[in-house]
Amino acid sequence: MNKHDTSFLTTLEDVIRRRANDEADNSYTASLFSAGTRRIAQKVGEEGLEVALAASAGDKQEILEESADLLYHLLVLLANAELDLAEVVSVLEKRHRQ
Numbered sequence: 495m496n497k498h499d500t501s502f503l504t505t506l507e508d509v510i511r512r513r514a515n516d517e518a519d520n521s522y523t524a525s526l527f528s529a530g531t532r533r534i535a536q537k538v539g540e541e542g543l544e545v546a547l548a549a550s551a552g553d554k555q556e557i558l559e560e561s562a563d564l565l566y567h568l569l570v571l572l573a574n575a576e577l578d579l580a581e582v583v584s585v586l587e588k589r590h591r592q
Contacts, residue, residue: 523570
């Protein structure tokens with residue numbers, strides 16, 4: 495298994511936050527923010543289901559593709575809720591110590 499630098503997630507998180515106030519016609523990310531929390535949450539749910547279906551089918555490439563979509567939409571949801579990935583990591587770290 496290759497170990498890649500996950501710092502790109504924080505870069506992507508910054509890009510998502512910058513695009514939150516862009517014109518919805520110019521950016522998919524901005525269009526999600528414009529559509530509101532319900533639509534963003536719906537996309538997270540859809541992508542989560544697609545990851546599960548890809549896993550059930552045993553399609554590794556599809557798992558990767560859908561997982562990327564899920565992570566992106568989760569980052570949008572977090573930004574929309576004025577939360578960030580570091581806070582999620584903090585929760586995971588606390589759970590790990592328990």
